[in-house]
Amino acid sequence: MAKRGSGVIQAVAVFFLVVVSLWGAGPLGAEPLRVGVLRLTSSAPVFIAVEEGYFKEEGLSVELRFMKSAQPVAVALAGRDIDVGATGLTAGLYNALAGGLDARIVADKGRVWPGYQLVGLMVSNEAWDKGLRRIQDLPGRRVGVTQIGSTFHYMLGRVLQKHGIPPSRVRVTPLGGVKNMMDAVATNRIETAFMVQPFCSVMEARKMGHRMFWVSEHLSYQIAGIFLSGSVARQKATALSFLRAYIRGCRVYYDNCLQRVDGKEIRGPAFDRVMDTISKYTGRKPDLIARGLNYNDRNGVLLAQDIGTQINWYHENGLLQKRPDPAKIVDTTLVEKALSQLGP
Structure with a gap:
C-alpha cells in the first residue's frame, strides 16, 4: 500500500513546497472569508451558520467553495485559494504542514464516533451475492477510496490493522471523488468502496449496494477538522468571529439532531429546518439525510490527541515525508476563547 502511493505523495509534496514558499500573511481586508468545504452532512454546522445568519451577525462575509474530496481542500489552502478548510484530515494536509504550510487545525468538524453513522463500507450487489460480506473477506479485493492518503485510506488501514490483516493484501x-465511488459500486465496477452519509443511506434505499459495516463500529477517529490559514489564525478578532458563528452552528445541529436519552434519538424543535438546510447544500432529500446523522461535537472541540495517532499511521505507511509536530499544527486555544465568550 505504501509503494503504490509513494509517487503520488512525492508529487503532492513537491507542489506543496512550491506554493508554501509563496504563502503570505497579509491581512484579509474586506475580502470574503473563503471556506473550502464538501457537500456532506458533516458540514452541517457550516451550512447552518450561513443559513441562520451567524456569520453575518459576526460581521463576516463568507464564501463557500465546494470541492469533491478532502485532499483538494488542503491543496487549495496551500495555494491560497481558500482561507479556511472544513474537511477531512488527510496525508496531503499533514505533508503540507510538515513542509511549512502556515496553518492551524483548530476545531472539530466531524468524528467517527460509537453509535453514530458517518462512514460505511459499501459492497456492490454482485460482490455481495458472491459472498463478500465480512472484513475477513477483503484480502485480494479492491476497496475504493477517494485518493491515496485520504481519510478513507486511513480508515481502511486502521480497520485492517485491528483485524490483523496486512494492508498489502487489499487492493x-x-x-x-465520492460520486465516482458510489457509481463504481452501483454499476459493479468495483467490489467495495467507502461512502459517507447521506450517500450510504441513499445507496441502501435505492438498492445500489449493501453496507458491510460502519467504521464507528471499529474505530473512534477525528475524521475532519476546521483549519485556518496562518493569516486568519493570527487575526484573532477574525478567527474568533468565525469560530463563534461556527460553534453556534454546531450547537444547533447537536441540540436538534444528536441528543439521545437511553440510546433513543430525541429530535429538537428545529430538526426539520436543519434537515432542509443540509438538503439544500447536499442535494439529498431530508428523509434520507435523517436516516444517518453523523457526530459533531456540540462545542466544536477537537479530539486533539487523535492527531498524533493519525500522523504516526500515515508516516509508518510511507504516506508522509516527515512527521509534523502536533504541538505546532494544532491550536485549541481559539475555540477555548470563543467558548468563554459564547458561554454554555
Whole structure:
C-alpha cells in the first residue's frame, strides 16, 4: 500500500513546497472569508451558520467553495485559494504542514464516533451475492477510496490493522471523488468502496449496494477538522468571529439532531429546518439525510490527541515525508476563547 502511493505523495509534496514558499500573511481586508468545504452532512454546522445568519451577525462575509474530496481542500489552502478548510484530515494536509504550510487545525468538524453513522463500507450487489460480506473477506479485493492518503485510506488501514490483516493484501483503489465511488459500486465496477452519509443511506434505499459495516463500529477517529490559514489564525478578532458563528452552528445541529436519552434519538424543535438546510447544500432529500446523522461535537472541540495517532499511521505507511509536530499544527486555544465568550 505504501509503494503504490509513494509517487503520488512525492508529487503532492513537491507542489506543496512550491506554493508554501509563496504563502503570505497579509491581512484579509474586506475580502470574503473563503471556506473550502464538501457537500456532506458533516458540514452541517457550516451550512447552518450561513443559513441562520451567524456569520453575518459576526460581521463576516463568507464564501463557500465546494470541492469533491478532502485532499483538494488542503491543496487549495496551500495555494491560497481558500482561507479556511472544513474537511477531512488527510496525508496531503499533514505533508503540507510538515513542509511549512502556515496553518492551524483548530476545531472539530466531524468524528467517527460509537453509535453514530458517518462512514460505511459499501459492497456492490454482485460482490455481495458472491459472498463478500465480512472484513475477513477483503484480502485480494479492491476497496475504493477517494485518493491515496485520504481519510478513507486511513480508515481502511486502521480497520485492517485491528483485524490483523496486512494492508498489502487489499487492493486500495483511488477513484477521485465520492460520486465516482458510489457509481463504481452501483454499476459493479468495483467490489467495495467507502461512502459517507447521506450517500450510504441513499445507496441502501435505492438498492445500489449493501453496507458491510460502519467504521464507528471499529474505530473512534477525528475524521475532519476546521483549519485556518496562518493569516486568519493570527487575526484573532477574525478567527474568533468565525469560530463563534461556527460553534453556534454546531450547537444547533447537536441540540436538534444528536441528543439521545437511553440510546433513543430525541429530535429538537428545529430538526426539520436543519434537515432542509443540509438538503439544500447536499442535494439529498431530508428523509434520507435523517436516516444517518453523523457526530459533531456540540462545542466544536477537537479530539486533539487523535492527531498524533493519525500522523504516526500515515508516516509508518510511507504516506508522509516527515512527521509534523502536533504541538505546532494544532491550536485549541481559539475555540477555548470563543467558548468563554459564547458561554454554555
